[in-house]
Amino acid sequence: MKIIKFLAVVLATVSLNAQNTKENSDQQKGYYITAIGNRVDGYYKTTDFLDAESLQFKKTETEPYTTLDVSTVTEYGIGTEFKFIKRTFQFDDTETSMKRLDTQSTPNWVTTTDFLNVLVEGEASLYSYRGKNGTKFFYNIKSKEEMPIEQLFYKRYRISQTSISENKVYLQQLLRDVRCEDQERSYFAKVKYDKKPLIRVFTQYNECIGQEYTAYNNSTGKNFELSITGYAGAHLTSFKVNSTEADSDAEGLLSPAVGVEFALVFPSEKWAFLGRVEFENLSGETEGNYERGFASSITDIYELDAQAINVQVGVRHNFARKDKSNFFVDGLVCASIPYGEIVKKTVVNTDGGNSFERPGETFDLQTSFCLNFGLGYTYQNKYGVALRYETGRNMFTNLPTTSTTSISRLGLNLRYTFY
Template sequence: MKNIKFIMLFLAFLLFIANQAFSQKTFERGYIIDESGIKKDCLIKNIYKTDNPTIIEYKLIGSTEVKTGSVAEIAEFGITDTLKYVRSIVKIDKNEDGLNDKLQAGLHLVKDTLFLNQLIEGKANLYRYSLGSLNRFFFNIESDTIKQLIYKRYLENGKEKKNLTYIQQLIAKVNCKSFRYDRFQNIKYNTNSLLNFFEDYNKCESEEYINFHSKLKRRKLIKMYARAGINVSQNELKRAQVRYFDKGTGVGLKLGYEIEVVIPITKKDIFSVFGEVSYYQFKIKMEDDTPLPPRTNPIVRTYSNYTFIHKTLEGAVGLRAYLLLNQNNAFFIDTSLAGNGEIQSEIVIGNSSTRYNFDYSRIFGVGYKHKKFLFQSKYYYKEIPRIEQNGDDNQNVSGFVFTVAYHFF
């Protein structure tokens, strides 16, 4: 099957695109601020990981030399508009949280110089330090000293207790006059809850702020989707030597997997390329009870009742464009070209069958994106050259596919 070769080439192309995207993420445009306070534009090696770094690798603009910088040499660094780390001397409790016989209520604050990941920048600033399962949050107001938000679980007489000092710290230092007391009681010691609180505080104080965490999430360049849908197809068989054709409609299931790679030519995710591998099938029963039109050749073979069966593995590659409504919602359109590796594609007439081989498919789609879900309708058209007897008959399949896709990575 020649189209199987297309699918293999398509998969190789898709892997190449993904590799190029990851390679682009290996070194990204950013900056460093050295000990002297001098800011230098550079390319920084990928630091999108959970643990806070102690050393970074970077290349100055125009240079191929990879340099390293430690917490002793760099005061601040970041990926442009996406990520920011600041060096700070802080007191931190590095004892891991957990419940065991050795866990005590007391804190073990030690002074250390760390790169802190800045999550919120504004009048009130929020930072995070992560190392393995250890997560500690820090804060300050404007240029005040950065301090750890204190939270700890411990055992007392065999029962779990919690040190919730961080709530008192926030009441004392990060308190807008419109906040009610229950606003503080609902703050959890995790990234999302603290982000929401610090955003609310800066809004309440009418201060401009930057949420680096949301910017980082929005700029993930590679997205993977699982797809499932309903395929509504119409088969059209054009009879040889006569101006006459048969039509039939069938419904089937389509399952697939998609990789989407954002084209980072704008600050927002507007354009992308994508590839999809999917399996789908349908069965069309065609009943032809209409007599042939006048003045047709009487020796032309006609079909009365027959079934068109189609099962295929399809590989598609295409372009997509988004119309962004807000952070969670967008409309989009896309177009793609697909090759097919037929598993079964034939017309069954009584006890005999005639095999067909699909040509490339042309596909056009429109859809709506909401958070992690895509809802899409696609129209496709396929020419089917006859590869067995009666090669002067032509056939094509067109139809709509209605799919739901879930963004899982």
């Protein structure tokens, strides 16, 4: 009980502090512009702003969030952190994975209408677009009225099974369109196809020609988020002792458990690192029978009386839905630290119907390891249920005995996420 009270106090303290922090950073002032040109100001729920489909918006601080219908939006932004504009543009839609590179150096142009992330806005503007084949960068020059937004073209391609080459047309584009008079040509030969060096090129160009510009930080979007969940459940635990003399029967025990789960959720909310600390109660017995010669049989009775602190770490995959419900699967490695013992009693049954009990043996238990798998569902990001299975634990590990335990669990947990 002291352990349960300690976990409750720690959980309540951490939850309160983190909840206050989260409430302060959960929303950001922003706007969007409709297809007919109307500007709507309000608040965005902090999220991965690169994913337009995940945007939650409200006009006032007190009203609830609703999903923004981006099909009716031509632009949205959050201060000087983010700005997105909807445009029709061409981009190279070839594979960027090293395993699936094609053998052509030329682009596979695809036309789409989507949101571009504005990185630098000025006489020379820089944009990015995140598609299924990675992030591409785009640009245009305001004074060149006939110039559309076009991709800074870069492509890796395979010239043999072991060799890869690069098409770096973007370096020629930069040299031609955003080079200051006093810049050496050699400078552009070293610019990497990445956000930071490209932003540097465009800000330097706008500064050197004396034009005002805005550089968007892209720094206040959703980062890794800590989630804390308390849970309690009952497990059908299979308790068995394997011995060189005779294996005992697998007996079913009902073992309760309570715990707390810490999840470090990725910005996409699809993956999370997990850490769980759990208190478990174990109590029950199992028997093994075998013959000894012609005149007697032996019954070994194993009585388990223990508690365990289970420390688990692993990963989870979420199948999040827009209605805030979520299915998930996860897998963890568990270190089970038991406090208690197994008492072995041996009863000798003679052929004449008599029996006597030998002096019992007491075994202290040692830390054991296993795997833990879960399948669950949460509603409104708060209430949930999970079905969990845990592989067998050998709590006789490192003891001078030829016996091993097999303690596996199948259980149902009820969950509540504090934040």
